[in-house]
Amino acid sequence: MVLLAGINLDFLKDCWQLARGYWFSEEKWRARGLTAVIVTLNLAYVYISVLFNNWYNRFYNALQNFDSEEFFSAQLEFSVLAGIYIIVAVYQLYLQQMLEINWRRWMTQQYLDSWLAKRTYYRLQLIENNTDNPDQRISEDLRLFTNYTLRLSLGLLRAMVTLVCFIAILWQLSGTLTVPIGGGTEVTIFGYMVWVALLYAIIGTWLTHKIGKPLTKLNFDQQRYEADFRFSLVRLRENSESIAFYGGEAREGQSFMDRFGSVLDNFWQIMKRQKQLTWFTSGYAQIAVIVPLLLAAPRYFAKEIQLGGLVQTSLAFGKVQDSLSFFVESYPLLAEWKAVVDRLTGFVGNMEKVNASTDTGATIHQAAAPALMVSDLNVDLPDGRRLLSELNLSLTAGDSLLVAGPSGSGKSTLLRTLAGLWPYAQGDITVPEGQSSLFLPQKAYLPLGTLREVLLYPGPRQPVNDEDIYMAMSLCKLEGLKEQLDRVEEWSHVLSLGEQQRIAFVRALIHKPDWLFMDEATSALDEPTERVLYKLLCEHLPNTAMISVGHRGTLNSYHKKKLTLDGVGRWSLLTL
Numbered sequence: 001m002v003l004l005a006g007i008n009l010d011f012l013k014d015c016w017q018l019a020r021g022y023w024f025s026e027e028k029w030r031a032r033g034l035t036a037v038i039v040t041l042n043l044a045y046v047y048i049s050v051l052f053n054n055w056y057n058r059f060y061n062a063l064q065n066f067d068s069e070e071f072f073s074a075q076l077e078f079s080v081l082a083g084i085y086i087i088v089a090v091y092q093l094y095l096q097q098m099l100e101i102n103w104r105r106w107m108t109q110q111y112l113d114s115w116l117a118k119r120t121y122y123r124l125q126l127i128e129n130n131t132d133n134p135d136q137r138i139s140e141d142l143r144l145f146t147n148y149t150l151r152l153s154l155g156l157l158r159a160m161v162t163l164v165c166f167i168a169i170l171w172q173l174s175g176t177l178t179v180p181i182g183g184g185t186e187v188t189i190f191g192y193m194v195w196v197a198l199l200y201a202i203i204g205t206w207l208t209h210k211i212g213k214p215l216t217k218l219n220f221d222q223q224r225y226e227a228d229f230r231f232s233l234v235r236l237r238e239n240s241e242s243i244a245f246y247g248g249e250a251r252e253g254q255s256f257m258d259r260f261g262s263v264l265d266n267f268w269q270i271m272k273r274q275k276q277l278t279w280f281t282s283g284y285a286q287i288a289v290i291v292p293l294l295l296a297a298p299r300y301f302a303k304e305i306q307l308g309g310l311v312q313t314s315l316a317f318g319k320v321q322d323s324l325s326f327f328v329e330s331y332p333l334l335a336e337w338k339a340v341v342d343r344l345t346g347f348v349g350n351m352e353k354v355n356a357s358t359d360t361g362a363t364i365h366q367a368a369a370p371a372l373m374v375s376d377l378n379v380d381l382p383d384g385r386r387l388l389s390e391l392n393l394s395l396t397a398g399d400s401l402l403v404a405g406p407s408g409s410g411k412s413t414l415l416r417t418l419a420g421l422w423p424y425a426q427g428d429i430t431v432p433e434g435q436s437s438l439f440l441p442q443k444a445y446l447p448l449g450t451l452r453e454v455l456l457y458p459g460p461r462q463p464v465n466d467e468d469i470y471m472a473m474s475l476c477k478l479e480g481l482k483e484q485l486d487r488v489e490e491w492s493h494v495l496s497l498g499e500q501q502r503i504a505f506v507r508a509l510i511h512k513p514d515w516l517f518m519d520e521a522t523s524a525l526d527e528p529t530e531r532v533l534y535k536l537l538c539e540h541l542p543n544t545a546m547i548s549v550g551h552r553g554t555l556n557s558y559h560k561k562k563l564t565l566d567g568v569g570r571w572s573l574l575t576l
């Protein structure tokens, strides 16, 4: 059953599934207490609106009767009401925002934990229909989800309660309307203003919906076009050097203007549609001022109600209509809320799928053995094709193995499997207990921060003093950077590829891992520098076992063993 903007029961279930955790978490009493206070403040807000509505009656009657005493007493009542209203308005918003940020903090923490746990962030990319932009789900969608859910649910509560209260008021104020229907018969309509208000609001909201509906899609498209335009600008910044070498400015400029053209075209359509909507809504709002006055006027001139009653009726009519309009005004928000909930549900579903997957990779045991033992290891591609069959291998401290083979034969995938990252593998891997490992890829990951943080990433086993860092930098021919240890930079943009690879060797010298995995870790270096770095590893890390992947023939002389893969399952192991 579709209720509005694609909102149906399944959707509400998904939404509850995403939302409920916080209200049943370790923070549940705080969350529930705050929610109760906010709901109470919302109800108080409606109650004060009712009191204000009554106040208008009293005030205008005092004016009509030239009753100065009543006039001043009404002023006093107004001051008290206004004071309470201000306090309620301030705290209702403040506490709602407090609940929103607490809830978002809790959800963000949960999502980050699940995303980082069991390397889900990595395994997510390997499954089909993988989640696009998990970063956006965690930063943007969680913010929107908490915000929209609170805004819409509290808005709905307030609109419903306001509607009920003011319908009751209008009912009392309306009196009856007697309409002659010919032949001397008359029909008496009780609470006729209520029916007019409902009819007026329903017709108005339906027309607003008809005229404004295309705006939802147009606004959605606008965001997409703006994001595309921004993305193309970011790509120029990220690839500025290559584009400058190619002299690709004209081509880039054309692509910017194409994308910006879509932004402009869509904005014109929004403007046109907005203009039609404004014609309608402003006319509708003006008529809404007169309609209740016109309808109540006969009773006023017949002296059945006083001026206060007339004003009160008109205001109550406005409130009924406002609260009914809530549903249509929330229409675009509902559509966005649905999109956010769908995206988050998809993201959570994919994380659960990854965790429940039976493709868990090779079994890795820790044992009190002196060697890394690989037994009957099969490595496959996600589509089931076999890369490596029945590999058996043993490596001890100080050993060094070079993995070779044509491009695409599965060398990097073997390293992933040994590190426990690749889920499409079967077999046993035994690693010596309590030993550490470090992975040096072709392009080392350089986190944002100071050069010191970059060098020590992801954190050394022992505290490291500056002398040791300087020493490792000098050995890796990076002494030129010693003065910049505390400088914050985007280091992956500043340093050359060869320098970045030497940074990875500094890490290896500082961390002194028991196992060092290197995937083309010297590909950007000249051969003499490569020789220096491998010599350093032999001299300074004599007990570290090395497994390297590389194409260069020069690598043979730095390793004791060579494993060659053919990419369709076969392999051979040689002693060099």
Ligand SMILES: Nc1ncnc2c1ncn2[C@@H]1O[C@H](COP(=O)(O)OP(=O)(O)OP(=O)(O)O)[C@@H](O)[C@H]1O
Pocket (backbone or CB within 6 Å): 125, 126, 381, 382, 405, 406, 407, 408, 409, 410, 411, 412, 413, 414
């Ligand atoms: N995430 C993935 N999804 C699907 N296929 C993948 C994935 N990662 C790697 N592959 C495929 O696995 C095969 C082996 O890739 P791998 O990176 O291990 O090769 P390689 O021998 O290291 O190649 P190169 O020498 O070019 O670096 C390739 O055909 C590659 O396309």
